Amino acid sequence: MEDREKRYTLAQLAEHIGARLRGPGELEVSGIGALASAREDQLCFLADKKHLAQLAATNAAAVILTEQMATATERPVLICGSPYLAYARVSQLFDCTPQAGRGIHPSAVVHPGATVSGEASIGANCVVESDAVIDGAAVLGPGCVIGERCRVGAGTRLHANVTLYHDVSIGKDCILHSGAVLGGDGFGFAPDGGNWVRIAQNGGVVLGDNVSVGANTAIDRGAIGDTVIEDGVIIDNLCQIAHNVRIGRNSALAGTCAIAGSAVIGANCTLAGGAGTVGHIELADGVHLTGRTMVTKSIGQKGAWSSGTPMMPSAQWRRAAVRFSQLDSMARRLAELEKKLND
């Protein structure tokens, strides 16, 4: 699906990624392939030695790899320190995401009190409410709704059908994927006898620059003060970010993570898919959570944490699960045996 109209010579690519080229500089490639299945006009990368065996058989025009790996092939290669990073940089050259034209689509409904930059693109059927500001070359895909007093920074792209409630501020060069909802009410209710009384959520949502938000992810507005996502944070699809959460610079949350209210995630944390936290806890910078880990207490220093049980054949698992429920008694019986034996 990559745009085959885009073609680059190996010399151009080498310069783009700062690699050393071994091979014909004038050779053109028209996209990126996987080592095992690349066409002859495609470029590949080899980032992990365990795929070294595929190198011999590849049809690729050239391969991005390290100095050391380069000795294993006669093919044209682009030699650099970090092939994966170089691949990321090259992938952007072949980006097939359609570019949006400047201007406001005639079907969009833009409030006269909103401010839209002449560089910006407002897609079909968008709604931009009063006092919203759409900066620089920001792009709103079709069907986006931008609430009152929102700000969308220059170079930021909202794909189709993103919803921003009022008072949501997005920095520069962010990407928000379709179905993302920012600024919905935090889940705040006070019990009154058996009933729930709604707590108006009077804070907002603030995203820094270079933030990425996945499809159908929800980031709630703060109850008092803002929910804050700092610069460079990347959040995958279907994540839940509750009110007054703060996520530190460059942290990464994979799909279906769920962060409860007022939790503070440090910088450069990495949360694998389905990880989550209870509310009102803090993670230090650099904490890593393995898949589906549930954080129930603050974590004061960097390190990796886990929870859950390993997968097992169901029949065997059922027995282990029953034993889990007897675990406290097993521990007591074990201690008793030890005591008996020591006596």
Added chain:
Amino acid sequence: MEDREKRYTLAQLAEHIGARLRGPGELEVSGIGALASAREDQLCFLADKKHLAQLAATNAAAVILTEQMATATERPVLICGSPYLAYARVSQLFDCTPQAGRGIHPSAVVHPGATVSGEASIGANCVVESDAVIDGAAVLGPGCVIGERCRVGAGTRLHANVTLYHDVSIGKDCILHSGAVLGGDGFGFAPDGGNWVRIAQNGGVVLGDNVSVGANTAIDRGAIGDTVIEDGVIIDNLCQIAHNVRIGRNSALAGTCAIAGSAVIGANCTLAGGAGTVGHIELADGVHLTGRTMVTKSIGQKGAWSSGTPMMPSAQWRRAAVRFSQLDSMARRLAELEKKLND
């Protein structure tokens, strides 16, 4: 982000929440702050004794607290039995959610066979299908789609981009957040050899009054008969409510809960984030599930239930996880040792 145009005197606030005022009745506040960071024109609340230490240092104009806490400060205070509930009531006075004007936006597509109250507000780019009824002062945000024969009760607000399929009935004074989808097909398929034959989902969805539904939550229509959410139920973001589920009055489901088909949740249950149930089970009134608890059997009386394992440093967790898979054998070996020792 709160609306600083709204200002209330302490006397007005005391009357609104039924509190006893100690301090100058004519003093005005313009919003609510947190104890630790409030501006001098903001009101605070103190609901938990563990934050009592912050009381001395606050800049807030006044604090909502209990009789007993009031002795710890000389500041103006609003004394009441339940500061958290009082805070909820005050928060609504400062609600910054934009109010919608009456009437049908010219870009909305309303079927001539639909009935829209003169008090209602239909936002830009909404679609209202045939035989739908939008009652009283209901509000549809931009981009909502209301299917055939739906009913939206007076005072109910659908935020932007909510989708109701056909035959969905919403009571009065409900709030549905953006991206919520009500009335999609329940996941019903009959196996036919290796293939799946779709079971038409011919029931509907019925929400009572004062129900809250979070962003990107899905509530499926019933297969036979309706999926029912009773009065006062509050559901957070990204929850999955399958076909023919019934959730009893005033129950609360935090983010990413998932209730499988035909499950019946009693009244006043509280499900913490990520909790869920298998299908066809019942929870009694007043059941509490801790975060991520998976209910696999009916629970016949109120009480708190849990599942899962605690978080641990990953290295340590890996060892425990291996042992989990040996748990049945450990239990047998333990029993054997006991037998030996008793012999």
Added chain:
Amino acid sequence: MEDREKRYTLAQLAEHIGARLRGPGELEVSGIGALASAREDQLCFLADKKHLAQLAATNAAAVILTEQMATATERPVLICGSPYLAYARVSQLFDCTPQAGRGIHPSAVVHPGATVSGEASIGANCVVESDAVIDGAAVLGPGCVIGERCRVGAGTRLHANVTLYHDVSIGKDCILHSGAVLGGDGFGFAPDGGNWVRIAQNGGVVLGDNVSVGANTAIDRGAIGDTVIEDGVIIDNLCQIAHNVRIGRNSALAGTCAIAGSAVIGANCTLAGGAGTVGHIELADGVHLTGRTMVTKSIGQKGAWSSGTPMMPSAQWRRAAVRFSQLDSMARRLAELEKKLND
């Protein structure tokens, strides 16, 4: 909510499902009810012997059941080998989903470079981008956005507010529910010091025929090559399908399943609610995962797998959870005791 206008005689229904009728062929029914609560003009089915007791008391006009069950009642019955499958077939006769009229709604924004079949239905406020193809009697509900170069096959229905990015190909007779997002960027970023460099996701998404996708489910586009969902796959609400995943023919994923990048799910797998996998693993054909199972390694042959712990009263669970964290030490102590006793 079923369409009571639709009426069928028992003779018609028997023919439709290939059942043997015992009772009056001219008797009309107008819908399907549950055994316990059916009206006198409704049909029921009895698929599980455990509900046999309800048969005596039902008011239903007739019941679909097996030869053997039929001996337990004097009522009109439709006798067949698989009552549940027969019910599925009859349910479609009473399908209450509104049919869409042909043609392009005047409010839709269809790019002149798109191709829309004369049989297709394009709902209000849809956006169809350049070079998209909408085939045969495909239906786009209101508010759908179809990106450049997408293809929607004949007979496929997208309910309201579905988003397809560019280069998404949907086969024939698929159903996509509201809020589904197909073709969003896979979560691919390369670390560069503390920062993340976006990897352009230049693959697409390909769905076969007869695929069902639930509300608010996200299926990401591939990084290199496509994300592929084969014919007959059924996916429930709020599922996350990451980039370059492949799901084999007729597999079923219940609500909130999450499949990480490049995982390959075989054919005829069944994943119960909340199940998931890490990336780059393979499941053989016919694997079954129980609710919330987390797959961390490839599974090479069919069979059922589980993970997690059983639900317990919270007080008891807390003790077991503490013991879980001591499990490795318990195992060592147990081994030591065994050694002592053997010595």
